Amino acid sequence: MHQPPAIRFDSVAQVFQTRSGPIHALQDVAFEVGHHEFLAVLGPSGCGKSTLLRMIAGLLTPTAGVVDVFGMPVTGPRDDIGIVFQKPTLLPWATVEDNVTFPLRHKTGHVSPRDRERAQELLAMVGLEGFGKRLPDELSGGMQQRVGIARALHLDPDILLMDEPFSALDALTREVMGFDLLRIFADRPKTVVFITHSVNEAALLADRVLVMSGRPGTVASQHVVPLSGPRGPDSMRDPGVLDLSADLRARLMTRKAA
DSSP states (O other): OOOOOSEEEEEEEEEEEETTEEEEEEEEEEEEEOTTOEEEEEOOTTSSHHHHHHHHTTSSOOSEEEEEETTEEOOSOOTTEEEEOSSOOOOTTSOHHHHHHHHHHHHHSOOOHHHHHHHHHHHHHTTOTTOTTSOGGGSOHHHHHHHHHHHHHTTOOSEEEEESTTTTSOHHHHHHHHHHHHHHHHHSOOEEEEEOSOHHHHHHHOSEEEEEOSSSBOEEEEEEOOOOSOOOGGGGGOHHHHHHHHHHHHHHHHHHHO
16 A cells, blocks of 8 residues: 655745735745655755745645645644754743743643653753753753654654754754754654755755755755765765765856856
8 A cells, every 4th residue: 555755745836925016935835855864955045945844844834735734734733743943042041941841831831741741752862861951051952852753753853944043053053963963863763854054964964965946946956865874974975975965055156146
């Protein structure tokens, strides 16, 4: 029996009505994401990358076309989808552990001892073992973003949406976080849609890279990353990855100039 893709966009368009007139954000967007595939999305600012994530999450209904998740049209927010934002948006008065369990408390009104144990397991997984009782302002920016990832994973979603999650971090921390992310997904596979402006990040982390055109955003090209097996700093020197990165940069620069 044929298994539907984890995510499917079919002729999707989005028009936002503003006081200055309509803004055509997306036009005729069509692509699929396979189960446990890591898809990176590149494109110029304003091309609708974050709009794609909001549609998958059920936070925005497309003006035209259909967005499917596991073969069913998205009609609203789903428990099997987690989101990691550009900034972790942690509750400053709550401990790290309470921030991780907050979505569950908000949903059910209750956090069990097992739920707290699960939060501690996730904090250890993201490299924050022993930090559960700290407050967010006692952590660095990279550590706070790790809390945001643990929070998104607490309900064990099948799909994880990541909207430029490392954009505010320094280059070294960003690279370390990327490798840690791959390690986490090796232990707990997820379908991932990862928005980024970094060509290197996309080529290093993803299974496939989708390049968006300028507004109205549409799929300009798709590229399979020629890497298999564990990835690390040496992966960026792989000839196939170097060629892909050069191709992606050329495509992005062309579309920026256009």
